[in-house]
Amino acid sequence: MLSSRISSIFKKMTYAAFRAGRNPEEIKLIAVTKSQPDDKIIEAADLGLRIFGENRVQEAKGKIERIKGFNIEWHMIGHLQTNKVKEAVKLFTLIHSLDSEKLAISINNEAEKINKVQRVLIQVKLSNEESKYGIEETKLDRLIQLCSNLKNIKVEGLMTIPPYFENPEDVRPYFRRLRELRDFLSNKYPFIKELSMGMSHDFEVAIEEGATMVRIGTALFGQRIK
Numbered sequence: 001m002l003s004s005r006i007s008s009i010f011k012k013m014t015y016a017a018f019r020a021g022r023n024p025e026e027i028k029l030i031a032v033t034k035s036q037p038d039d040k041i042i043e044a045a046d047l048g049l050r051i052f053g054e055n056r057v058q059e060a061k062g063k064i065e066r067i068k069g070f071n072i073e074w075h076m077i078g079h080l081q082t083n084k085v086k087e088a089v090k091l092f093t094l095i096h097s098l099d100s101e102k103l104a105i106s107i108n109n110e111a112e113k114i115n116k117v118q119r120v121l122i123q124v125k126l127s128n129e130e131s132k133y134g135i136e137e138t139k140l141d142r143l144i145q146l147c148s149n150l151k152n153i154k155v156e157g158l159m160t161i162p163p164y165f166e167n168p169e170d171v172r173p174y175f176r177r178l179r180e181l182r183d184f185l186s187n188k189y190p191f192i193k194e195l196s197m198g199m200s201h202d203f204e205v206a207i208e209e210g211a212t213m214v215r216i217g218t219a220l221f222g223q224r225i226k
């Protein structure tokens, strides 16, 4: 049942925070609803979940138009193509996947047209064998610099999708690395605060390492129907 899955996840999040001496209230749950039907999302909203994550603009658009009347926000967590930016800035409170200068400029332009300051996280690629998306560590400073000169985009932190390991302990070095990067960058750029990291099978490790947002799909809703 969804309600018991939700409470079990919040419990695990709380314990993981305590283990790391952190305040559980500083960690947000992003319910990842890609490939999930509307009624499951509505049920989750009824049960009190407030942030939903989608990875395709088109799919999200339909859901956001249909699911109205809740005080919820939608986050874009998947790779964003330039030709989808116009739509994305209309739909999403936070975009987790900024990964190039070109995309930053495009987001800024589209956000300016609708008088919005688009909140974003920068997706960082921490290893070569990792997913194809994300910016390399060495290019981070330049991208943040660029964004701080743009008026309609606001960088709030970092996001990563580490390689998959059976044992969540093997992911820990990646989460730790992202936190170290955040700590280092926040000296120069104090607005870099958030760490979006951790999914269904490794979110507890991510929280121990400092995650402020965990993105959880299957552990909440079960396997996705493709």
Ligand SMILES: *Cc1c(COP(=O)(O)O)cnc(C)c1O
Pocket: 032, 034, 055, 077, 078, 161, 199, 200, 201, 215, 216, 217, 218, 219
């Ligand atoms: C699908 C997805 C998730 C959630 O994955 P689960 O393993 O189902 O929790 C998290 N982040 C991103 C970027 C995703 O695409």
